[in-house]
Amino acid sequence: MRNQSGKFRWVLTIGVIIFAIGGTCLLTACPDSSGSNAPVAAPSDPNGAGVRPNVRSYIEATYQNSAKTRAALFQSAKVVEKALVDANNKDLSIQHAEESNRASTCLWYTFGSVDAYAKAQDGMMAVTLNTDERNKAYLVYNDQLGGQVFLGIPYDQRVTACDINPSTLPN
Amino acid sequence: MRYTLLGVFCVFLIFNASQTLAVDTFCQETKTLIVFGNGIMNSEPEADRSKNRLQELLQATLTPDEFKRLEFAIAYNQSYGLLRDLYESLKQKLGADNVVTSFWRWLGGRDILPDAVQQEFLRVAASFDFSTRVGTQDLSIHLALYRSKTLEGKKIVVVSHSQGNFFVNAAYVALHSGTDPLTTNSFGVVSVANPASFVAGSGPYTTLFEDGVIAAIRAATVPGIQPPLIWNLTNILSGARTSDWKGHGFLDEYTAAGSRSVNKILPDVIATMNGLQQPPQTVQDGIxxxxxxxxxxxxxxxxxxxxxxxxxxxxxxxxxxxxxxxxxxxxxxxxxxxxxxxxxxxxxxxxxxxxxxxxxxxxxxxxxxxxxxxxxxxxxxxxxxxxxxxxxxxxxxxxxxxxxxxxxxxxxxxxxx
The missing domain is CATH 2.60.120 (Jelly Rolls)
Structure with missing residues (x-):
């Protein structure tokens, strides 16, 4: 009896841990979806820190030959992540939307045209919003922005929207 | 204090090799605010792209001096939860797994939409009576920006897409009535894919024959309600690289490269801008x-x-x-x-x-x-x-x-x- 009770407690403890990790992972950075426990490789540039491993892998694999592109997409991906976490907070959602627009402006500068960056950004978003919970959180975030106004950055100053100056990156 | 040198930034943003700070300081004297007002199936980043498309088109068309006198903004419109409704109803029809991974790619026009998605999209778009829904409370922040920019002596042109037309029509009425109506003709509207029955201020509009959303709204209009303005252009056989299944998107259809519609909308924006009066400047612009x-x-x-x-x-x-x-x-x-x-x-x-x-x-x-x-x-x-x-x-x-x-x-x- 005592042995069974101990087992039960052990199973319960494991269950609580799994539940806690799983719940946290719904909206925040989680282990790679592969479930691998292998150490996460360092990002290909400093802007990659803080981006979810699966998103980072996607960006690094898709844009192997351009550090500028990776840096701009990392900037955009990090804002989406923050927007998901803070989706229930209107003030923070507005702040993240401004950050998101700056990241998009950096992408625009980097890719050279709206059509080109839109395609890349949609690809990144599809990898980022890969669960029902994340989609719902993004919809909540987006609803927080209804009725707001957002100012643009002058065309010839778009480079200032980049967290990392593209001219400092090799390619 | 007035900025005296046009196009000269009072703060020079010189990036050096170690610079990592994202700055957002810019000071230049502008004379006109160009605003993009989105429809309800647009996420905020998509609305931002549309604003950027306008900026890109005008940069390529105007002289550098003309272009530097413009500033740009988004008036992001309420969606009243319709995007969420669409997401949930699609999950029921197509299964959660499909929708979770494809929803944003479908909306962005990146993946081919199943027929069921197309039908549901058109049903949701046509089922909502915006003409009775949009209130001044939804517009208060937009109106505050329009009024403050008018005080700074700036003309305003709103390029409104789809249901964004209901919002800008209501904003136009609010700006021209009440305790402090605009006294100059300084606020203009250029309408794109208009589901409403008029354009505020009698501005120009462009609605395509092949626009499935406007056609669905027209078909769903009940007796007693004014239907949308009739189509006045088509991109069919124009040779344009349009890629929007619904013929409705601002980026992929109406402003697609080489389309007849972009060749109408862009001159409409410029003509509207040039036709407006500069309002008297009551206050100074500033950083x-x-x-x-x-x-x-x-x-x-x-x-x-x-x-x-x-x-x-x-x-x-x-x-x-x-x-x-x-x-x-x-x-x-x-x-x-x-x-x-x-x-x-x-x-x-x-x-x-x-x-x-x-x-x-x-x-x-x-x-x-x-x-x-x-x-x-x-x-x-x-x-x-x-x-x-x-x-x-x-x-x-x-x-x-x-x-x-x-x-x-x-x-x-x-x-x-």
């Missing part, structure tokens, strides 16, 4: 501005504390870096404080209000613009405090400025401090 409005009570006052500790208010209009250049004592406002680029200080500016005189509760609305950031605050004012409130105004927000003239400045606006 930081705060605009206060309120209701019918006689007097609410705007206060600013500068980083140098100067207290700027009605009794001390001139600060070291800013100035209260509009003071009102006869109801409604506005009052206006600005900081020019040349006198910007690092540190924290604090904005507050004092309910000076009145006989009942009042509400203050404050819009703060700093760099590319905008924040709006509503402050309830229970009772007037007279001059005793001058030294302890109600805190509205703080604006913290960091950076320098070499690398540019960054602005953080925080409410309630």
């Amino acid at each position: 930081i501005t705060a605009t206060l409005t309120w209701g019918a009570q006689p007097d609410v006052d705007l206060h600013a504390y500068e980083p140098n500790s100067t207290h700027v208010y009605y009794a001390h209009l001139q600060g070291i870096s800013g100035r209260l250049d509009l003071d009102d004592v006869t109801s409604f406002g506005p009052e206006h404080y600005f900081v020019s680029c040349s006198k910007l200080e690092t540190g924290t500016y604090r904005i507050g209000v004092n309910y000076y005189s009145g006989s009942g509760p009042e509400t203050a609305q404050i819009q703060i613009l700093a760099g590319s950031s905008v924040r709006n605050y509503t402050v309830p004012l229970p009772s007037a405090r007279g001059s005793s409130g001058d030294q302890s105004p109600i805190p509205v927000a703080s604006i913290t400025v960091t950076g320098d003239t070499t690398n540019g400045y960054k602005f953080d606006i925080v409410g309630g401090l």
Whole structure:
């Protein structure tokens, strides 16, 4: 009896841990979806820190030959992540939307045209919003922005929207 | 202080090799605000792309001097939860797994849409009567921006797409009525994919024959309700590289490269802009501005504390870096404080209000613009405090400025401090 009770407690403890990790992972950075426990490789540039491993892998694999592109997409991906976490907070959602627009402006500068960056950004978003919970959180975030106004950055100053100056990156 | 050199930035953003700070400081004299007003199936980043597309098109068309006189913004419209409704209904029809991984790619036109998605999209788009739904409360922040830019002497052109037309039509009525109607013809509308029965101010419109959303709305219009304006153009056989299954998207259809529609919309925007009158300039533009409005009570006052500790208010209009250049004592406002680029200080500016005189509760609305950031605050004012409130105004927000003239400045606006 005592042995069974101990087992039960052990199973319960494991269950609580799994539940806690799983719940946290719904909206925040989680282990790679592969479930691998292998150490996460360092990002290909400093802007990659803080981006979810699966998103980072996607960006690094898709844009192997351009550090500028990776840096701009990392900037955009990090804002989406923050927007998901803070989706229930209107003030923070507005702040993240401004950050998101700056990241998009950096992408625009980097890719050279709206059509080109839109395609890349949609690809990144599809990898980022890969669960029902994340989609719902993004919809909540987006609803927080209804009725707001957002100012643009002058065309010839778009480079200032980049967290990392593209001219400092090799390619 | 007026900026004297057109196109010359008062802050030079010179990036050096170690520069990693994202700055958003820019100072240039502009004469016209171009606004994109989105439809309801647009996420905010998609609306931002549409604004950028307008910027891209105008940059390629206007002379550099003409283009530098423009500034751009998004008036992001309420979706009333319709995107969420679409997401949930698609999950029921197609299974959660399909929709979870494809929803945003479908909306963005990246993946081919299953027939069921197309039908559901059109059903949701056509099922909502925006003509009765859009209220001034939904528009209050848009209106505040339009009014503050008008005070700065700027013309405004709103390019409204899809259901965004209902919002801008309502905004036009609000701007031209009430206690402080626009007195000049300085606000124009260019309508794209219009589901409404008119364009405010009789502005131009472009609706395509192949626009499936507008066709669905027209088909769903019940007797007694005015149907959408009839189509007036088609991109069919134009050779344009349009890629939108519904013939409705601002980017993939209406402004697609080489399309007949982009070749109409762009001249419409320029002609509308050129046809507007420049409103009289009542206040100065600035890298930081705060605009206060309120209701019918006689007097609410705007206060600013500068980083140098100067207290700027009605009794001390001139600060070291800013100035209260509009003071009102006869109801409604506005009052206006600005900081020019040349006198910007690092540190924290604090904005507050004092309910000076009145006989009942009042509400203050404050819009703060700093760099590319905008924040709006509503402050309830229970009772007037007279001059005793001058030294302890109600805190509205703080604006913290960091950076320098070499690398540019960054602005953080925080409410309630």
